Amino acid sequence: MRGAIGILLAASLAAAGVTAQEKVIPVTAERFKFTPAVIELKLGQPVVLELTTVDRKHGFQVPDLKIDENIEPGRVTRVRIAPDKAGTYPFHCDIFCGSGHEEMAGEIVVRP
């Protein structure tokens, strides 16, 4: 673990909207990568990740932040993060999707 569990709970907002002060960051999943693979956040700046997939069902798991979401084709999965601690938080696809699945990973970097 390369960062303490110090970020406020990231809530799934599959059906919820986005408030005016929240920055929206689109994240695309496809075999076998996330784009962007590095999600840079600023300490104290709340964001909403809008997760979509271009091919099949994937997972988006950030164990250190207790985020565990599915990304379904044709749907947008929204995840709110309010970063309150700097650090690096790895994420990965946790739904096996083929040869290369093990490389389907990235990290959230929260900078001061």
Add this chain to the structure above:
Amino acid sequence: MSEASGRRDFLQLLGFGGVVFASGLAGACTNNSRRSGNADGDFFFVQLSDTHWGFEGPPNPEAANTLRQAVQAVNALPRQPDFVVFTGDLTHTTDDENERRTRMRQFKAIVADLKTPVRRYMPGEHDASLDHGKAFEENFGATHYSFDHKGIHFAVIDNVSDPQAALGDAQLDWLLADLKVYPAAAPIVVFTHRPLFDLAPQWDWATKDGSKAIDLLQHWKNVTVFYGHIHQEHHFKTGAIAHHAAKSLIFPLPAPLSQPKRAPVPWDPMHPRRGLGFREISVDELRLTLTLKEDSLEGAPAAQQPQSRGAY
């Protein structure tokens, strides 16, 4: 959940009352404890894991021969095991359903050369997660089941046919029903592919609902879990339950969270097959002690010329 234990510390931990370690080169050492007991009462079995038949790539340029080398190494043991268990990822995954079945047939043809006629199989995610275990079941049978052998109850559980790495409530109900006829002191061995505990969720080295299985198993006082998936030897305890991961037979992976990514340990031409191996598990005649012997393929005969995989 208890802290991970170093290998030396683990000498004090319990499997069936006690666990003893030994290690050596495949076929090069005898297992004294195995030879010292009552020949009719003690027995041993072999765990092979993560053979990934069909894999091709720089982490193992000898991949077309490694499985055969392992079969030869097991056959060269001074005594043959009562059975051989394969703890998942028998084949490397492929999107092509026909190729998946071809790899499974090829795998079966190679392990048919084992002198030991009794083999137990279970899937890894590479075998089963893309089709929910369909091809595996066609070739190897059920993905979860149990059997008894010389006073030990063995339960095989499947945490990979669900691509989200869950056992599911139905299988957990089956496990409880399977075990509840056994007294709390009965020796029980569980085989599975992924770790049941959260070894390294950041690397997907966990089972989504593994804690439910561990909670269930805690009722029995002599439970030992053997698994694969992480391509290295590892020992851990959750309460009274001992968990032992086995080396792979394709390429080693780094220690949990020891580096940013879980990339394979690079192939070392000066030390081919380093980090690859299998495990002998001896059970004493009183069913109180397990002896684990880790065998390395590094001492196995040099690789043969790569052979065609399409001849079966």
